[in-house]
Amino acid sequence: MSVRVRFAPSPTGYLHIGGARTCLYNYLFAKKMGGKLILRIEDTDLDRSKKEFEESQINDLKWFGMDYDEGPGKEGSFGPYRQSERLDIYKKHAAELIESGKAFYCFCSDDELEQMREKAHAEGRDPLYEGPWRDFPLDKAKEKIKNGERPVIRFKVPKKDIEFTDLVRGKVNFPHGMVGDFVILRSNGMPTYNFCCVVDDALMNISHVIRGEDHLNNTLRQLMVYEACGFDIPEFAHVSLLVGEDRQKLSKRHGATSVTQYKDQGYLAEALGNYLCLLGWSHPDEKDIFKLDEIKDIFEINRFSKSSALYDIKKLNWVNGQHFRSMDAEDLLQFIEAQKDVSFFGDESSEWKREFVSLHVEKVQTINEFRTFYDNIYSSTLDVGESENEVLSWETTPTIKEFVQTEILKSNEHFMSSVEVSNWMEALKKEHKIKGKNLFMGLRVVLTGCCHGPDLKRLLPLTTRQIIIERLASI
Ligand code: GLU
Secondary structure, three states, X not given: OOOEEEEOOOOOOOOEHHHHHHHHHHHHHHHHHOOEEEEOEOOOOOOOOOHHHHHHHXXXXXXXXXXXXXXXXXXXXXXXXEHHXXXXXXXXXXXXXXXXXXXXXXXXXXXXXXXXXXXXXXXXXOOOOOOOOOOOOHHHHHHHHXXXXXXXXXXXXXXXXXXXXXXXXXXXXXXXXXXXXOEEEOOOOOEOHHHHHHHHHHHOOOOEEEEEHHHHHHHHHHHHHHHHHOOOOOEEEEEOOEEOOOOOEOOHHHOOOEHHHHHHOOOOXXXXXXXXXXXXXXXXXXXXOOOHHHHOOOOOHHHEOOOOEEOOHHHHHHHHHHXXXXXXXXXXXXXXXXXXXXXOOOOOOHHHHHHHHHHHHHHOOOHHHHHHHHHHHHOXXXXXXXXXXXXXXXXXXXXXXXXXXXXXXXXXXXXXXXXXXXXXXXXXXXXXXOOHHHHHHHHHHHHHOOOOOOOHHHHHHHOEHHHHXXXXXXX
């Protein structure tokens, strides 16, 4: 059997990181199995679906390097790939279900349905459909339609338990009575998700449906539709939910949840992809850091975890930092310079920028942190904290400050030089007998206002003499 998997987003918003993770899993599984990834746009909600969201979601998938094999703009033999272009197909299959008695026309008004729901509620029952149309003769229903009435089509839910084996969760049993006769085609001719999803998955020869656990209840309805339509049932793998720190399903109130936001903040696609993969899947060698390319050949469905995955921005930042460090300095520089929203470099020379990046890369996890270091270099006043004040209060520190204040004026080179810094250290040791921590910490705090930071002999040559003079005057 050839493997065909699909990612089926609704273009009603930007690509959610949960959706990106689902697509990643489908993509990796297709690659591993030599199969195909199909992109299907589920745009039957005409009011909320927007072309710009479809485009932005496709761009975000490409940003990760996930190229689909069939889908909009890549027509294969199973198109069209937008549900709004397949309405006749759904109508045909709904009509077949009507003819075979597995679906029925329902003429209930919204008010009637609301009354039924309220009654069920008052009697402490689940509000399952209990209108009078399930067994209404078909010829009479057709007459009503001829007379201008516009019914919905409902699926006749069989009164039996439904069971299936999920590749992640094992045997799943749904006792009968969980769902009532649900709508498959609205009165305006638009299909509902649980119906068109099955028709498409079946007609597009989808072999494996890999999606979030939140769709389990939909799978119950979908299994009934597969059976009624006589379609082969694909394999299902329901992956665990992404949750925030409060263990609730990840949503906007937990922070940035769209891929676009991370892209705009300057996260690396490889890092976000790597991190999303780890949320619910584990590497056979327990590796935390990898590129998608490296796991294409080892991706196995049996390494999915059943428990929900905590979305932790601190871990994402750590992964991003690891990927920064594995990059060539020149590539990293190009990446930083290409950032639109979070760029920070001015008109420094390429050499300066390269040195800045390679000096700080060990210490940063995000572009924002690079920016903070950049701003520090240009800061001419020192904003010192508690530990720095302590260093400033050491007996030897004023001597260091006075020494540097005099020495710095002996050159008028625009930038400081590392030789200068080495010479100062030597002189402070020999002539002023200051050494060890007093020398290193004292000099660092006097020059940078900070107890910690990158190698002074590399940091200072990135700074102008004038800025250091101003800093010295500010403490
Ligand atoms: N359009 C559905 C969603 O975005 C697809 C779910 C599925 O994979 O079946 O949730």
